[in-house]
Amino acid sequence: MIPQEIDNLNQLESIDLSSNHLSGEIPQSISGLSILGNLNLSYNNFMGKIPSGIQLQSFTNLSYIGNPNLCGPPLTKKCSQVDKSNDIKPKGEDNNDEDKSEVHWWS
16 A cells, blocks of 8 residues: 655656556555656555545546446546535445446445
8 A cells, every 4th residue: 555644855857667566546645746757556456536636637537447346537437426425325226236346435
């Protein structure tokens, strides 16, 4: 996993963590690396939504390719709209008609 404290490396200009069997979510704190000019997180097992922020969305989808459970811009795969704070489906909603390709985030 990428540690939450990665933003302490605020002078970091380049990160290449490709093909390292890393997993988990990409921490939101990575978007605080304001001078980051190169990012390669491809071919790992990252999951969830790519953190929002101008910095991370400025990289192309090639920075994230090979992580089948990642979603959100700049990738074309959309994230589920399920609210994390509510793990109960609305009354009357059928659980069997979910799109199995979408990733749902709840605890």
